[in-house]
Amino acid sequence: MTAIEQEIATWAATRPAWQQAALHKLGTGQAFDQTEIEAIAAQLKAGTQPKATPLKATDVPGARAAGATISLRSIRDVTNVNALLDAQVLTFGMRGLTVVYGDNGSGKSGYARLIKDAVGARHQEAVHTNVFADTAGQPQKAEIEFASAGADKSSTWPGAVSSELRAVSYYDEACGDAYIGGDSELTYRPSALVMLDGLIAVCDAVRAVLDEQLRDNQATRGPLPAVAQNTDAARFLSTLSGTTTKTQLDAVCAVPPDASEALGALIQEEARLRATDPSKERIRLQTLAAKFETIAKHVEGLAAGLGDEKATEATAARDKAIELRAAATVASSGTFEAEPVPGVGSDTWRALWDAARTFSEAEAYHDRHFPVTGAAARCVLCQQELAAVASGRLERFQAFMQDTTAQEAAAAEQAMERAVNAVRLLEPTPAHIAAHLVEMETAEAGLAKTVSDWLQAATARRASLLASVTGAPETPLPSLNLAAHALSAKVDELKPAAASIDATQFQASLADTVTKKEGLESRIALGQQLPEIEAEIKRLAERAKLDEAKRATDTTGITRKASDLTDAHVTSLIRDWFTRESDRLKLERIELKKTGGQKGKLRHRPALLGAKANKPVEQILSEGEQTALGLAGYFTEAHFDDSKSALVLDDPVTSLDHIRRGRVAHRLAALAQDRQVIVFTHDVAFVGDLRQAADEEQVGFTERGVLRRGDKTPGLLTDQHPWKAKDVPRRFDELAQQLARIKRDRASWGQDVYEKECSDWAGKLSETWERLINLEIVYAVVDRGTSEVRPKMFKLLVRITDQDDREFQQSYGRISGWVRRHDKSPSTNYVAPEPAELEQELAFVKTWFDRVKKYRN
Numbered sequence: 027m028t029a030i031e032q033e034i035a036t037w038a039a040t041r042p043a044w045q046q047a048a049l050h051k052l053g054t055g056q057a058f059d060q061t062e063i064e065a066i067a068a069q070l071k072a073g074t075q076p077k078a079t080p081l082k083a084t085d086v087p088g089a090r091a092a093g094a095t096i097s098l099r100s101i102r103d104v105t106n107v108n109a110l111l112d113a114q115v116l117t118f119g120m121r122g123l124t125v126v127y128g129d130n131g132s133g134k135s136g137y138a139r140l141i142k143d144a145v146g147a148r149h150q151e152a153v154h155t156n157v158f159a160d161t162a163g164q165p166q167k168a169e170i171e172f173a174s175a176g177a178d179k180s181s182t183w184p185g186a187v188s189s190e191l192r193a194v195s196y197y198d199e200a201c202g203d204a205y206i207g208g209d210s211e212l213t214y215r216p217s218a219l220v221m222l223d224g225l226i227a228v229c230d231a232v233r234a235v236l237d238e239q240l241r242d243n244q245a246t247r248g249p250l251p252a253v254a255q256n257t258d259a260a261r262f263l264s265t266l267s268g269t270t271t272k273t274q275l276d277a278v279c280a281v282p283p284d285a286s287e288a289l290g291a292l293i294q295e296e297a298r299l300r301a302t303d304p305s306k307e308r309i310r311l312q313t314l315a316a317k318f319e320t321i322a323k324h325v326e327g328l329a330a331g332l333g334d335e336k337a338t339e340a341t342a343a344r345d346k347a348i349e350l351r352a353a354a355t356v357a358s359s360g361t362f363e364a365e366p367v368p369g370v371g372s373d374t375w376r377a378l379w380d381a382a383r384t385f386s387e388a389e390a391y392h393d394r395h396f397p398v399t400g401a402a403a404r405c406v407l408c409q410q411e412l413a414a415v416a417s418g419r420l421e422r423f424q425a426f427m428q429d430t431t432a433q434e435a436a437a438a439e440q441a442m443e444r445a446v447n448a449v450r451l452l453e454p455t456p457a458h459i460a461a462h463l464v465e466m467e468t469a470e471a472g473l474a475k476t477v478s479d480w481l482q483a484a485t486a487r488r489a490s491l492l493a494s495v496t497g498a499p500e501t502p503l504p505s506l507n508l509a510a511h512a513l514s515a516k517v518d519e520l521k522p523a524a525a526s527i528d529a530t531q532f533q534a535s536l537a538d539t540v541t542k543k544e545g546l547e548s549r550i551a552l553g554q555q556l557p558e559i560e561a562e563i564k565r566l567a568e569r570a571k572l573d574e575a576k577r578a579t580d581t582t583g584i585t586r587k588a589s590d591l592t593d594a595h596v597t598s599l600i601r602d603w604f605t606r607e608s609d610r611l612k613l614e615r616i617e618l619k620k621t622g623g624q625k626g627k628l629r630h631r632p633a634l635l636g637a638k639a640n641k642p643v644e645q646i647l648s649e650g651e652q653t654a655l656g657l658a659g660y661f662t663e664a665h666f667d668d669s670k671s672a673l674v675l676d677d678p679v680t681s682l683d684h685i686r687r688g689r690v691a692h693r694l695a696a697l698a699q700d701r702q703v704i705v706f707t708h709d710v711a712f713v714g715d716l717r718q719a720a721d722e723e724q725v726g727f728t729e730r731g732v733l734r735r736g737d738k739t740p741g742l743l744t745d746q747h748p749w750k751a752k753d754v755p756r757r758f759d760e761l762a763q764q765l766a767r768i769k770r771d772r773a774s775w776g777q778d779v780y781e782k783e784c785s786d787w788a789g790k791l792s793e794t795w796e797r798l799i800n801l802e803i804v805y806a807v808v809d810r811g812t813s814e815v816r817p818k819m820f821k822l823l824v825r826i827t828d829q830d831d832r833e834f835q836q837s838y839g840r841i842s843g844w845v846r847r848h849d850k851s852p853s854t855n856y857v858a859p860e861p862a863e864l865e866q867e868l869a870f871v872k873t874w875f876d877r878v879k880k881y882r883n
Contacts, residue, residue, distance in 0.1 A: 029083065030086075030218045030219075030591055030594075030595045031083040031084075031086040031218055032083040033591060034081070034083075034086050034218055034221070034222070034587075034591070035080075035081045035082055035083040035085070035086060037587050038080075038081040039080055039081070041583075041584075042075060042578055043075040043076055043077065043078035044066060044069065044070065044075045044076060044578070045225060045229075045584075046078045046079060046080070046081060047075075047076045047078070047079065048066075048225055048228050049081055049085075049221065049225055050079060050081060050085060052221050052224040052225060052228075053081070053085045053086055053087060053221055055087075057224075058228055058231070060231075061392070063228070063231045063232055063235060064235055066228075066232050067232050067235040067236050067239070067575065070232070070236070070574075070575035070578050070579070071236070071239075071571050071572055071575045072571075073571070073574075086218050086221060087218060087220075087221065093193055093669040093671075094174045094175035094190065094193070094669060094671075095173075095174075095175055095176075095669050095670045095671055095701070096172055096173070096174055096190055096191060096193040096194050096669065096671040096672060097118075097120050097172060097173045097671070097672050097701075097702040098118050098141070098170070098171075098172050098194065098672050098674070098702065098704065099117065099118065099120070099171040099172055099173060099178070100115055100116060100117040100118065100170075100171045101115070101116045101137060101140065101141070101168055101169070101170055101171075102114075102115040102116075102168070102169045102171065103167065103168060103169045104137075104140070104167075104168045104741075105165070105166060105167040105168065106155045106156065106164050106165065106166045106167070107136055107140055107153060107155070107166055107168060108133065108135075108136035108139075108153075108154060108155070108156060108740070108741075109133070109136075109156040109158060109159070109739065109740055109741070110133050110136045110137070110740060110741035111133070111735060111739050111740065111741035111742055114741055114742065114743045115743065116137055116730065116732075116743050117730070117745075118672075118702065118704055118728065118730070119702070119726055119727075119728030120173065120702060121698070121701075121702060121725075121726055122698045122699075122702075122703070122720065122725040122726025122727060122728065123694065123695060123698045123703050123704075123705065123716060123720050123725055123726065123727050123728065124702070124703070124704045124705070124728040124730060125705050125707065125713055125716050125717075125727070125728070125729060125730070125747070126138075126704065126705065126706045126707070126730040126731070126732060127707060127708070127710075127713055127729070127730070127731050127732070127747045127748065127751045128706070128708055128731065128732030128733065129708055129733075129734075130708055131734070131740060132708075132732045132733055132734055132740050132741075133732050133734070133740030133741035133742075134706050134707075134708065134732040135676065135706070136153075136740065136741065137706070137732065137741075138198070138674070138676040138706045139151065139153050140153055140168055140183065141170075141194075141196060141674050142196045142198065142674075142676070143183070143184065144170055144181070144183050144184070144187045144191050144194075145191045145192060145193075145194035145195070145196050145674065146191075146192040146193065146194060146195055146196060147195075147196040147197075147198075147201055148201040148204040149198075149200040149201045149203070149204045151200070153166065153184075166183075166184060167182065167183070167184075167185075168182075168183045169181075169182060169183075170182075170183055170187070170191065172188075172190070172191060172194075174190050193667075193669050193671040194671050194672045194673075194674060195660070195663065195664060195667065195671065195672070195673050195674070196674045196675075196676075197656075197657070197660045197673070197674070197675045197676070197678060198675070198676040198677065198678070199653070199656075199677070199680055201656070201660070202652070202653060202655075202656020202657065202659075202660065203652070203656065218591075219588060219591060219592060219595075222584055222587065222588040222591070223588065225584055226581045226584050226585065226588070229579040229580070229581045229584065230579075230581065232579045233576055233579040236572055236575055236576045236579065237576070239572055240569065240572050240573075240576070243565060243568055243569050243572060244569075246561075246565055247562070247565060248558050248561060248562065249558065250263055250266075250555070250558060250559065250562060251263070251457070251548075251551040251552055251554070251555045251558070251559075252456065252457075252458055252551065253547070253548035253551050253552070254544035254545075254547065254548055256541075256544075257541075257544050257545045257548040258278055258545060258548070258549075259278060259545070259548030259549055259551065259552050260548065262274075262278040262552075263552075263559075266559070266562060266563065266566065267563075267566050267567075267570070268563060268564075268565075268566040268567025268568070268569065268570040268571075269567070269570075270563045270566075275556070275559060275560070275563070278549065278552060279549060279552045279553040279556060280549065281546065281549050281550055281553060285546060285549075285550055288546060289461075289543065289546050289547065289550070290464070292539055292542055292543040292546065293461075293464060293465055293468070293543060294468070295539050296536065296539045296540060296543060297465070297468055297469070299536045299539060309536060311520050311521075312520075312521070313540075314465065314469055314520055315516075315517050315520035315521045317462040317465060317466070318462075318466065318513055318516050318517045318520065319513075319517045320458075320459075320462060321459060321462050321463070321466070321477060321513060322513035322514055322517060324456075324459050325477065325480065325481075325513065328452060328454060328481075328484050329484075331449065331452045332449070332452065332484055332487050332488055332491065340446065340449060340491060340494075340495045341494060341495055365419065378407075382396075382397075382406050382407055383396045383397075385406050386398060386406045390404075390406045391406075397420040399412055399417035399418075399420055400412075400417060403417065405420075446492065446495055449488060449491055449492055449495070450492060452488055454481045454482075454484040454485045454488060455481050455485070457547070457550065457551045457554060458547070458551070459481075461547055463477060463478060470516065473512060473513070473516060476512065477513070599666075600662065600666065603662050603665055603666070604658060604659070604662045607657075607658040607659075607661045607662050607665075607693075608654075608655070608658045610658075610661075610689050610693060611654040611655075611657060611658050611686055611689055611690070612654065612685065612686060612689075613651060613654050613655055613658060649681045650681040650682050650683060650686065652681075653678075653679070653680055653681050653682055654682065654686055657678060657690060657693075661693055661697070664697055665697075670700055670701040671701065671702075672701065672702040672703070672704060673694075673697060673701065673702070673703045673704070674704045674705075674706075675694070675703075675704070675705050675706070676706040676707075677706065677707055677708065677709070678690060678694075678705065678707075679707075679709060679712050687711070687712055687715055688715050688719075690715075691712065691715035691716045691718070691719040692719040692722070692723065694716065694719065695716065695719035695720045695722070695723035695725055696723055698720070698723070698725045698726075699723060699725050710750060710751050713747065713751045713753075714753045714801070717753055717756075718753075729745065729746050729747045730743065730744070730745060730747075731743070731744040731745075731746060731747050731748055731751070732744075733748065749790065749793075753797075753801070754794060754797055754798050754801060754802075754875060757790065757793075757794045757797070758794070758868070758871075758872055758875075760790075761787065761790060761791055761794065761868055762868065764787055764790070765787060765861065765864055765865060765868065768780075768783050768784070768787065768861055768864070769861045772861065777858075780858055781846065781858040782846070784844060784858040784859060784864065785844060785845050785846040785858075787864060788841050788842075788844035788845045788859075788864070789845045791841050791867065791868065791871065792838065792841045792842060792845060794871065795834070795837070795838050795841070795871065798871070798875055798878075799834075802875070802878055802879055802882065803822065803823070803826070803878070822881050822882055825881040826878065826881065830874070830877075830878060833870070833874055834874065837867060837870055837871060837874070840867065841867060844858070844859055
């Protein structure tokens with residue numbers, strides 16, 4: 027198989043020159059800022075590209091792509107999270123295993139949920155406040171201290187959580203369920219493929235710039251002339267494009283010098299033909315009826331657009347805009363009356379403010395929000411450094427511009443502008459209506475005059491309405507009292523009349539006359555709107571450049587290549603490692619099945635290998651197997667996370683048997699060899715498994731405990747596990763420390779204190795005997811979680827000798843006598859043991875433990 031770097035280099039030679047240049051830059055680890063993205067878009071639109079430099083295989087990064095290593099240092103200043111105690115600091119070991127032990131209800135899960143909400147987790151859930159306290163509405167807060175590539179950082183949860191924390195991976199039962207029942211994207215991406223991901227991102231960004239320009243281009247599209255169908259003018263407009271030449275436009279708009287007279291003659295000829303022949307007369311009447319109907323609809327549309335309702339809406343929009351702008355002006359005058367220069371908030375002042383904003387964001391401070399104030403900031407207008415007073419003034423101005431009053435005034439002004447534009451776009455007598463009126467004068471002179479007078483009144487009303495809503499002195503609007511039913515009545519008269527005529531002659535002559543007339547009308551219409559047509563040709567030319575530039579950003583080929591390379595070079599690695607993790611956790615006949623992908627990333631989901639029925643794995647596997655499967659997926663992702671960022675797990679071994687628990691513990695310890703692993707658990711036995719695995723893997727083991735305070739408030743933190751979570755060797759250590767303190771402080775104690783200390787020490791040694799017997803003998807033969815007997819360990823019982831039994835019985839009896847569990851008999855003169863006796867007994871138990879432990883091997 028060709029190396030992935032060589033495959034990419036060969037493929038890159040087939041890409042456009044600008045993408046080859048982009049790949050060169052991405053290969054060096056550089057990113058593209060918005061200015062560079064816009065420059066690429068401009069180049070593509072202009073049809074220019076940089077000189078292509080062939081990409082060599084050595085230019086393609088071959089190592090895995092790894093981000094900064096993120097490790098958690100501590101969680102502090104926790105406020106209003108569950109019922110957790112305030113003023114506590116939970117710290118973590120920066121390497122190796124950190125095991126946070128806490129009983130149910132101790133507050134352990136509160137800290138785990140907080141971390142889950144801040145870092146990368148497949149499943150999310152709300153972090154609640156204390157439901158038993160009156161804290162509704164009070165903010166939640168915590169400070170998360172972490173290390174990024176060794177540098178100390180801090181992040182405030184939940185309002186300002188650093189995106190770097192997303193590199194920390196979290197697992198709990200819900201996350202495991204999400205992995206089993208949903209698709210997962212492969213998270214392992216060699217740098218060579220990340221390079222293609224980067225090229226896709228650059229293409230998407232450039233295309234976004236071009237899309238915005240295309241939207242702006244479409245918004246500038248103006249109306250084109252209304253022309254008759256099947257004319258040269260109609261065909262010309264239907265094929266209009268950015269390549270239409272001036273010569274072509276002049277040719278289609280060309281009319282004879284006597285065009286008006288020629289059009290009149292054609293109209294009269296058409297009328298004569300229609301009148302001369304019965305069939306033509308029928309057609310003439312039908313056509314006349316259609317044109318009368320067109321005029322009627324036009325009149326009705328104008329009446330609606332210029333009617334009292336629209337006039338009321340327009341003037342209301344004007345009044346509202348004036349009122350709200352006055353309110354904004356009043357607000358600004360009241361707010362800024364003390365400013366040294368008057369007029370803040372006025373139209374001219376706002377225009378100046380918008381210009382300053384545009385210059386600041388586009389040129390002076392393009393990477394910062396306007397207005398830019400503070401240290402070393404300068405005014406974008408006068409170029410002088412801003413003092414504190416000037417900075418405050420700019421911030422007050424910005425607050426005013428964002429104030430609801432100013433925004434509502436601007437919105438009202440925009441609404442008024444729309445209302446004005448709606449009236450302005452109404453054309454009382456467009457070319458085709460004027461032409462129809464000429465014909466109407468020949469056929470119905472009285473009605474034509476009525477319509478013409480009405481259209482003149484409509485023109486006056488339109489002008490008066492525009493004047494009133496755009497600020498001119500208000501004048502009474504002319505009324506529009508045309509009896510529009512007169513036109514409709516004429517149409518109703520002409521249609522039956524036309525239908526009653528038998529048409530048999532002069533069809534060709536009439537058709538020719540009509541064609542000439544419509545062609546001439548259309549050419550005249552084109553000539554009258556020549557600037558609009560030229561503007562449309564210019565717009566279409568720019569759009570063609572933008573469309574061509576956009577095609578150069580298509581990511582289909584990149585995505586296909588990235589998917590092919592991912593499938594060939596990555597999927598097999600992921601699947602092989604998933605199989606290893608599954609085998610470690612005793613899962614059989616499970617595979618990763620590809621379910622699709624996009625943008626060069628493939629999606630997978632666990633599936634049953636060789637199953638005859640297509641059933642989801644969660645419906646077939648047992649609860650314990652599902653837990654193991656979720657962990658197998660999680661461990662696979664952790665293996666391919668080359669950032670080696672922290673792993674956080676909350677009670678990961680629920681429902682697992684002892685064998686799988688032990689394997690999970692060893693897998694976590696192995697992962698902790700080169701990264702931070704944090705485990706929250708309430709399982710005492712699992713703590714022991716983790717401790718043993720850490721010892722065998724020779725990784726650090728950090729103890730943390732979460733307890734309830736004396737008043738039962740959860741969340742009290744300690745740097746040590748409680749006594750019940752300690753294994754036998756750690757209990758020996760604590761007993762030795764406590765014994766050293768007894769020996770040191772005995773001289774300062776009274777007899778009652780000494781007896782109490784000895785009794786407490788002896789009680790712990792007695793409990794150590796019990797744990798020793800359970801862990802090293804009983805649990806070696808019978809699984810503590812399932813009560814399953816382990817036959818191969820039965821021989822351990824045979825190796826225990828009578829001497830072992832006597833020593834245990836004698837030591838346990840001596841220790842029991844030192845514990846103040848019951849009132850001593852009056853006849854018994856109880857004397858607390860000497861420290862030397864305690865020391866001797868501890869050494870005896872340790873010797874017995876070391877000897878019997880060897881029996882297991």
